[in-house]
Amino acid sequence: MKKVITLLLIVSVILSAKDYRKNSATISVMNTLVKKYDFERAYLEKLFSNVKVQKSALHAFLPPKKRPRRKETRTKEQIAKAKKNYAKYGPWERYSRHKLSTSRVNKGVAFIKKYQTTFEKVEAEYGVPKEYIAAIIGIESAYGKNVGKYPVFDTLSTLAFEKNRRNKFFKRELIKFIHLSKTENFNPKNVYGSYAGAIGLGQFMPSNYEAYGVDFNGDGKITLQKQQDAIASIANYFKQNGWRTGEPVATRVKYEGMRFKQYKTGYKKTYNRKDLKGIAPYYRWDYKNKVRLIKLNKKKYDELWYGAKNFFVITRYNHSAYYAMSVHQLALLIADKMKEK
Numbered sequence: 001m002k003k004v005i006t007l008l009l010i011v012s013v014i015l016s017a018k019d020y021r022k023n024s025a026t027i028s029v030m031n032t033l034v035k036k037y038d039f040e041r042a043y044l045e046k047l048f049s050n051v052k053v054q055k056s057a058l059h060a061f062l063p064p065k066k067r068p069r070r071k072e073t074r075t076k077e078q079i080a081k082a083k084k085n086y087a088k089y090g091p092w093e094r095y096s097r098h099k100l101s102t103s104r105v106n107k108g109v110a111f112i113k114k115y116q117t118t119f120e121k122v123e124a125e126y127g128v129p130k131e132y133i134a135a136i137i138g139i140e141s142a143y144g145k146n147v148g149k150y151p152v153f154d155t156l157s158t159l160a161f162e163k164n165r166r167n168k169f170f171k172r173e174l175i176k177f178i179h180l181s182k183t184e185n186f187n188p189k190n191v192y193g194s195y196a197g198a199i200g201l202g203q204f205m206p207s208n209y210e211a212y213g214v215d216f217n218g219d220g221k222i223t224l225q226k227q228q229d230a231i232a233s234i235a236n237y238f239k240q241n242g243w244r245t246g247e248p249v250a251t252r253v254k255y256e257g258m259r260f261k262q263y264k265t266g267y268k269k270t271y272n273r274k275d276l277k278g279i280a281p282y283y284r285w286d287y288k289n290k291v292r293l294i295k296l297n298k299k300k301y302d303e304l305w306y307g308a309k310n311f312f313v314i315t316r317y318n319h320s321a322y323y324a325m326s327v328h329q330l331a332l333l334i335a336d337k338m339k340e341k
Contacts, residue, residue, distance in 0.1 A: 016055070020048040025161050029175055037179050047153070047178075047188065054158040057150055057195040061164040090299035092322065099139055099326040100333065108134045108334040111143045118228045122216070126235035127245030131338070133234045135330040136317065140203040147200060147225060148193040152177060156197040156206075173197055176206035184221050200224025202234045212237040241316040242309065249310045249328045250294065251285045258301040265295040267307060267315045267324065281306060294321050 020026040026048050033039040098104075112119055112134050119130040134143075141147045156177055159170035177197065181188040193199040199209060204224055213222035216232035224230050255262070255278055263276065270290040279293075285306065292307035305325070314324035 016053050018051050018053050020051055020157065020161055021045050023048075023161050025167070025171060026157075029160065029171060029178075032175055033178055037182065039178070039182070044178075048157065051157045051161075052151065052154045053162065054150055054155045054195070057155045058158050058162050058164060060195055061159060061166050063165055090297050092296035092298050092303065092325075095322050096326050096329070100330055104138050104142075104330065105333045105337055107143050108138045108330065109337045111137065112334070112338065115227050115231065118216070118231050122232050122235045126232070126239045126243075128235040128238045128243055129331070129335075131331040131335040132238070132249075132314075132327065133231055134334055135327045136234050137201045137230065138330060138334075139323075139326060140198075141201045144201045144225075144227065144230075147203070148195070148198065150193055150195050150197070151189065152191045152193045152197050152199060153188040155193070155195065159197065170197070173206045176210055180206055180209055184223070186221075200233075201227065201230035202237075204233065204237075208237065209233075212240060237317065238313055241313050243313045244309055247310055248285065248287055248308050249314070249331075250305045250307045250325070251281045251283065251287075253279050253281050253304050253306050255279050255304055260293075260295055260302040260304050263293055265293040265304075267292050267294065267312055267321045269293070273306075279304070294325060296322070296325060 030039075030041060030044045030048070033044055034041055108131070112130055119133070122128070122133065123130050137143055156170055156174040160167060160174045164170075174197075178188055180186075181191075191199060194203055196205070198205050200223075202224060204213065209222070209224060212233055213224060214229060214232040214236050215222045217226060217228040222229055222233070224233060262278065263271070270292055273291055276291075276293070287306070287308055289309060292311060294305040294307045294311070296303040296305070307321075307324070311324055311328065314327050315321065317327075318324070
């Protein structure tokens with residue numbers, strides 16, 4: 001029976017493998033790599049002659065109408081229970097309840113203590129507080145426990161060459177990834193990451209790997225699967241995107257009512273505080289620059305925050321106000337926990 005299962009798995013892999021060498025987009029990628037980065041064409045043709053198509057990764061980037069329906073495996077009772085639980089929470093509560101769990105906070109504290117020397121050196125050099133770096137790593141990869149199981153070369157090739165809504169983006173990322181394999185001296189077939197091709201503890205896409213990656217452990221290579229390099233690279237990402245050392249990130253504010261509709265909210269829109277009527281921080285907040293109004297929609301009311309420039313910097317990592325707020329709140333929880341004796 002084991003032999004039959006093994007044979008079926010081998011056949012499945014063979015059937016999912018694809019030769020992209022004659023694909024026009026692949027030829028374009030190879031031409032760029034040969035002309036711009038001095039790759040040998042024979043080496044590239046060997047790479048692209050056997051790509052394992054990552055169908056589950058592709059599924060995520062197909063237009064909703066073209067995604068094949070997944071068979072429902074839950075019972076009616078399980079579906080009813082899920083709907084009941086879903087109704088207990090508002091959008092922010094559903095989004096944040098796992099990201100801000102006690103377990104994630106405790107593991108964040110343990111992670112900082114384990115790599116305390118690195119965090120201290122990085123914080124001194126880049127000016128980014130250690131709890132914010134740890135919060136990114138906690139949310140992105142569960143402190144390195146979940147860096148992804150997808151082969152990055154096969155995933156980026158699939159997403160670059162199989163029709164989907166982001167072909168151009170993934171074509172550029174594939175070129176960056178293959179170039180990185182040369183500059184950082186690794187086998188592109190041996191790297192695993194997310195379903196979108198993100199790599200390491202901080203889940204950097206290849207273009208960000210190249211732009212912000214730091215060799216902090218001094219081994220001559222940028223390896224974002226290694227804690228020291230990942231910690232420094234995230235700090236560098238923040239610094240290069242405008243992080244202001246010593247300035248706050250966000251503070252909760254009060255307003256009248258349960259739902260907030262008075263002003264436009266979101267991380268893109270900025271205001272002078274004096275122009276915002278009927279809004280005030282719960283606590284003293286000595287921040288003089290423009291602010292953003294960040295609304296967290298809960299089941300029973302809207303929670304409102306001022307977001308500073310550093311809040312906007314976090315959204316450069318992931319373009320979502322909810323993501324940035326989860327990083328901020330997790331960082332605060334980690335910092336508070338570290339103060340406990």
